[in-house]
Amino acid sequence: SSVGIVLRLVFCALIVLLLPVPSLKLVGGALLLWIGVKLMLGEDDEANIKAHENLWAAIWTIIVADAVMSLDNAIAIAAAAGNDFTLIVIGLAISIPIIILGATVISRMLDRFPWLGMIGAALIGWIAGEVMAGDGKVGDVIGPGTVAAWLHVHVPHAEYVCAAAGAVFVVGLGFVLSKVRARRSGET
DSSP states (O other), rough: HHHHHHHHHHHHHHHHHTTTTTTOOOOOOOOHHHHHHHHHHHHHHGGGGGOOHHHHHHHHHHHHHHHHHHHHHHHHHHHHHHTHHHHHHHHHHHHHHHHHHHHHHHHHHHOOOOOHHHHHHHHHHHHOOOHHHHTTTTTTTSSSTTTHHHHHHHTTHHHHHHOOOOOOOOHHHHHHHHHHHHHHHHHO
């Protein structure tokens, strides 16, 4: 929707401004991990919108759902663009028309090749790990007393190690949770 597009642009601009704030990258990375796990589980936020008897309640639910999905997307886009607002705008300018025009094709491809969703979730986990590793490097605002600073001193190529750990975490937790969900749905 056009509201969703505007929200994505606004959220991306805010995230670019806020990512330099100490420890915010850790929070953003954790949110990206959650987004990746949701992708592994195949959760569709739009499908979770419940019916309302009141028209205004239904409209409000749609607006809130659109805002939450826009924030999810904005965090992922800002992190993937490395906090470069020009890249974010270019990425949005390219991706929004593709998604609008190709949503059906993308949905069919994901239905036919479920492993594409797993690759996307792993990529989001990778980006989350990089974002989290980049928070509080030695000499940054936070200083040398942070976990991220310790990683950069003691772990060679900490960004890659954390990125790989993020990808493995998302895919692994996604598999475990999907097995638990399948077992529970089989019991009911």
